[in-house]
Amino acid sequence: MRAISGLWRWRHNPLCRRTDLAEAWTALAALLLMALAAPLIGRLVGGAAQDALQQSVRAQHKARHVVTATVVRALDPSPPDADPELPGGGEPYSRVVAHWTAQDGTARNGTVTARLKDPRPGDRFRIWTDRQGRTVARPLDTATATTHAVLAGIGAALVAAGLIEGGRRLIVRQMVRGRYARLDKAWERAGPDWGRTGADS
Template structure:
């Protein structure tokens, strides 16, 4: 004989939302907790991700506002290959450059340039408000990608935290309901057993 797997129909799954004699107040509360938890999971994850992405974007914008690009000149030929310990980063190596700051003062420093670039090559470097060389700010597609990734990484943990809080509340409610059932059974059980024995 083939057994049909037991499946719950939609009305059965939603029994806490329907009026019936077996439904208790705690069942209604649990249904609302489950609904609120899932809504907050979705909203919390989205809002946390959006807030993180906005904060990242604002950080990039602030960084771009604090630095500016300057045209510099290589003072020596750039190395053909980088030292073994430093590693090659996007085909660039450290080299000495010279530039003139906004006050007309000539400055020198080290900047990343393409390997093998000859002396006299014009390169763009970035300086802060004090005139020091700094790394280029994150812009364009790279900034967008990092902003999106930050939001995507923050959203799941935030949603998980909300779900865990809702699960903890529901678990406590279930334990309380089981305790209530136990107390009621202590009162009803003896009478039911007497009734059953009497029928025999």
């Protein structure tokens, strides 16, 4: 709005310089780009991220399977390092040696994290495995993928708006420098005679 009001105010003013109009037009162009181009870029980036993430979700859900594991024995009761793939909420978990059957029917044993408060031999719990029966992280869910895509789109729009504003500031800075350079040259011509009686100035 400031750019539009500036253009309207200066359009017929005799004190208006070409650089004033150029600065106002630059501000208006930057405003329009931020209002139109930045959201479009955000939408395109968010859409591309959504497509890629949803494809990853489908691939992970196709390649990973839930199987039931049986506790063989509990390990150290101290919790393991934080695993970002584990759901939060303060649920109890323990490291155990467990036995499970892979999708291909082979028996597997290994150390896994069980969502059990007090694991005992024979307790059953669910884990995610790949086709070979190796334990893997929980697959990405659709809602989380959509959230990541939305955040990517918002981030891209903000970056685009920031780049547009940065470009506007650089252009205005160059205009101001040119304006001061011309003012310095004019002052050099008029300065020596400034205030003298009979001088043309």
